Amino acid sequence: MAALLSRTLIAQIQLLQLAVAFGGVLLVVVNGDLRSLLNLQLNQDNLTIMLGMLAWPGYTVCRSKVSGWLPQPGFSLLTTAVGLVGLSVASMFQAEVHPVQELMALPWPIPKVIEVS
Numbered sequence: 001m002a003a004l005l006s007r008t009l010i011a012q013i014q015l016l017q018l019a020v021a022f023g024g025v026l027l028v029v030v031n032g033d034l035r036s037l038l039n040l041q042l043n044q045d046n047l048t049i050m051l052g053m054l055a056w057p058g059y060t061v062c063r064s065k066v067s068g069w070l071p072q073p074g075f076s077l078l079t080t081a082v083g084l085v086g087l088s089v090a091s092m093f094q095a096e097v098h099p100v101q102e103l104m105a106l107p108w109p110i111p112k113v114i115e116v117s
Contacts, residue, residue: 025053048090 010018029046030036059079066075088100 025049
């Protein structure tokens with residue numbers, strides 16, 4: 001991704017590293033059964049893993065681009081906020097996980113709201 005954005009060629013060793021990394025993720029996604037690729041039996045969780053595999057280089061490239069004008073604490077806060085929003089939106093489409101609803105259902109000592117009339 002960095003090579004595409006900066007319009008540079010990558011070295012052969014980097015291509016090998018990319019292939020090994022992609023192969024590792026692919027093995028995790030198919031649970032070690034490469035025959036499942038012939039049937040394309042990938043579930044939503046597997047697609048989420050692959051999306052994460054693509055998001056990590058985006059984060060790395062973004063970090064290198066903004067390191068000159070945004071200090072580390074600000075960048076950490078920004079990426080945490082973006083991750084929280086992204087995961088919250090993604091969780092709305094997965095039936096098994098609803099973190100916002102689960103957080104709201106916790107028995108917290110919620111302070112009373114004072115209504116102004």
